[in-house]
Amino acid sequence: MKVGLFGLPSSGKTTVFSALSDGKANINEGHNAPNLYVAKVPDPRLDELTKMYNPKKTVYATIEYTDFPGLQEKSANSYWGNLRSVDVLVHVVRAFESDMVHHVNESVDHKRDIEKIDSDLIIADLAIIETNLDRLERNLKAGKKNELLFTKDVLIKCRENLENEIPIRALDLTTEELDAIQVYQFLTQKPFVTALNLGDDQNFSDFYPDLKYLETERKSLIFGLQGKIEMEIAQLEPEEREIFLEDLGIEELALGRFVRSCFQLLGLISFFTVGEDEVRAWPIRKDTPASRAAGAIHSDLERGFIRAEVFHYEDVVSLGTSKLKEEGKIRLEGKDYVVIDGDILNIRFNVSSAKKKK
Known part of the structure; x- marks a missing residue:
């Protein structure tokens, strides 16, 4: 999943990018080259499965961020062309006031900037x-x-x-x-997020009523975050991070909320594969049949698909691995079974059939 962040100069776009990349991205000093970062998609379910199966490795789904340089009118045509390559567009809009950061349009007016873009x-x-x-x-x-x-x-x-x-x-x-x-x-066809970059003393709830029309009329998502605070917290060690989140009354960093929003916009869900070697999350489109889900793992699994052994995350967490079969929670499903979010799959396939169809 490729996500492109864009906006006017001085919108705090790169600060938001740093927050969403968990504070780990390398930021270019210049303003002409985009910043790139591939981030792990946080998923507490994957963390829990890792504890249960103790695999050699855990593989998260990933999201690729591109932080495009600030929009300049003189290069607008080529700028729009670069944006066409991403799956989700994120317009970072400035709402924060600052005497230290000059606004390109001389004043802070988030509604004006949204309408202009x-x-x-x-x-x-x-x-x-x-x-x-x-x-x-x-x-x-x-x-x-x-x-x-x-x-x-x-x-x-x-x-x-x-x-x-x-x-x-x-x-x-x-x-x-x-x-x-x-x-x-x-x-204007791409899934779209309007990300309001708030100041330390601003609340998204105060802005939402005037921006709700973006959801109802323009079918875009509105997302609010305090970019500067989120970036600073993301750069802390995990132990310190938890303390700051609690002190500030923030239940979850923007990264987790943002990724779920992008998944929702793209109609994505996650299923899992588990075992001693690897526990892994696989993003797929909602309403994907089991055979095509198998293809997300490897094309041979789709070609030689026989059955999928299926159980659900909630069942394995509540019952444990030993009681799943005893309680009838493990099922065999055919190729047309529609995979749901949180399913755990073990694909049965015919090796010779997979090779013949290559």
């Missing part, structure tokens, strides 16, 4: 649509029809809504319509 994203997508509608028209005149006509209709539908300030992600598009425009990587 949202408008810019719409304009960037409209430019892509106009370019491709012209190309489609030329191909249609050359006698190439069928799917091109369908794609043209979908692009016109998207254009009409964008002109009314409705992002593509807010449209109720069919699977066929989504497939037709997938190649364009529209920015």
Whole structure:
């Protein structure tokens, strides 16, 4: 999962990036190159399974962060092009006041900045649509029809809504319509988070009522964090970190909350594999059948899939490993079984069948 953080200069974007990367990312001194970090996805269930199975290694799911440089108007076109490569867009918006950090627009106004960036994203997508509608028209005149006509209709539908300030992600598009425009990587179609970077004395609950329309009308997620405090705590040793969290009344660092939000936006869940050698989390799309889930582990397991031995995290924690079979909690499921969040799978497969189908 690739997550891109972007925003105006002085929004505290890199501070937020450092907080979300658990304070471990190397930050570039310059402002022209993006910061990159691959973070483990925190999952208390995986920690508990590790205690139970005592494996040689534990493998967490990962999330890749890219902290893009602050947006400059003179390079906006290439900037939007770079953002198209990520799975989730995170617009970091400044809400904190500071005499030490100059705001690029002379004053702090989070709603103004949100509307400006949202408008810019719409304009960037409209430019892509106009370019491709012209190309489609030329191909249609050359006698190439069928799917091109369908794609043209979908692009016109998207254009009409964008002109009314409705992002593509807010449209109720069919699977066929989504497939037709997938190649364009529209920015307003991507899962979107508006991350409000708060000051030490600010509460997200005070801002949420005025920003709720972003969730209801624009189908984006609103996320609030005190970036500076979160970054400082993330850089502490675990023992000190717990003390500070308790003193500040913070139940959980932003990293855990943020990752769960991204999983939700992308429709992801996690299943696990367990054993003496390895305990591991595997992210997959919600409603994935068992055979395709097996393919997330290795393509051979999907090709030679026979059955999946399935039990659930909650059952193994409450009963222990020895009583699962006795209590009838271990099941054999076929290829069409839909894996649910927290399932633990042991895949049975035919080695010869897997090899034949290569």
